Amino acid sequence: xxxxxxxxxxxxxxxxxxxxxxxxxxxxxxxxxxxxxxxxxxxxxxxxxxxxxxxxxxxxxxxxxxxxxxxxxxxxxxxxxxxxxxxxxxxxxxxxxxxxxxxxxxxxxxxxxxxxxxxxxxxxxxxxxxxxxxxxxxxxxxxxxxxxxxxxxxxxxxxxxxxxxxxxxxxxxxxxxxxxxxxxxxxxxxxxxxxxxxxxxxxxxxxxxxxxxxxxxxxxxxxxxxxxxxxxxxxxxxxxxxxxxxxxxxxxxxxxxxxxxxxxxxxxxxxxxxxxxxxxxxxxxxxxxxxxxxxxxxxxxxxxxxxxxxxxxxxxxxx
Numbered sequence: 001x002x003x004x005x006x007x008x009x010x011x012x013x014x015x016x017x018x019x020x021x022x023x024x025x026x027x028x029x030x031x032x033x034x035x036x037x038x039x040x041x042x043x044x045x046x047x048x049x050x051x052x053x054x055x056x057x058x059x060x061x062x063x064x065x066x067x068x069x070x071x072x073x074x075x076x077x078x079x080x081x082x083x084x085x086x087x088x089x090x091x092x093x094x095x096x097x098x099x100x101x102x103x104x105x106x107x108x109x110x111x112x113x114x115x116x117x118x119x120x121x122x123x124x125x126x127x128x129x130x131x132x133x134x135x136x137x138x139x140x141x142x143x144x145x146x147x148x149x150x151x152x153x154x155x156x157x158x159x160x161x162x163x164x165x166x167x168x169x170x171x172x173x174x175x176x177x178x179x180x181x182x183x184x185x186x187x188x189x190x191x192x193x194x195x196x197x198x199x200x201x202x203x204x205x206x207x208x209x210x211x212x213x214x215x216x217x218x219x220x221x222x223x224x225x226x227x228x229x230x231x232x233x234x235x236x237x238x239x240x241x242x243x244x245x246x247x248x249x250x251x252x253x254x255x256x257x258x259x260x261x262x263x264x265x266x267x268x269x270x271x272x273x274x275x276x277x278x279x280x281x282x283x284x285x286x287x288x289x290x291x292x293x294x295x296x297x298x299x300x301x302x303x304x305x306x307x308x309x310x311x312x313x314x315x316x317x318x319x
Contacts, residue, residue, distance in 0.1 A: 099130030133290035138170030153257035194265035245272035253299035277307035
């Protein structure tokens, strides 16, 4: 098995060529790039994959690729979240799409997608498969952060039922008893909702009803009681939803927490990544239910600068 440098990222792969020859050539290429001298130990410290926790299979699937900091386009220096300078700050961020809900299933007889204009699909709940996904996603997220000796400090979620259920199942109280740290704070934000308008699955229920079902969650005080953004005959544009994602990232950059999980929707996450980290989604790739995308949010002088090194951390191919 070899640690290689591929498209700006280190990853683990299978190889039959001599390790010493390839290793020297790779290290030489890296050192020559912009005169950067990377210490061998810093590379070892950044490896997230450990064979003790996850045995390497005979074929290497995409979710075994290792997430590491990439070179900054502005500074051309290796950004390490554990070594923040005075002006630049790097936060670890993970994007999670909700589990499979009723409106994500095709008709078993006709294999046709559901009619999203059907009022009976108002803010649908997770199906059994979606609940299983949420439970497993929570375990995978904890493993991912623990592999880097990090704790999840903040979880922000969409107020639509499928996201609230995913968040609640993924972060069950008492799932792991850790007396030396607190459970992550969970905040519900309207800005994380799916595209507004026309489709009933994307219409929010009244805030008071949702709060009665999830009383232990913290709710954005600016969220209105009724859904004032959803329109019967008007759909939010991609430009508008991209602005919403930018506002959320600006808000995250202003927070004190350094490890944050965002539970949202497919189109919301896709617009966010396409706008601020295009390499994360290439060749028309989509974000599927309970996919986990992890990377770094970089801010400079307290202002959001961009997303870096966002990659698919894990998916179960439940499409």
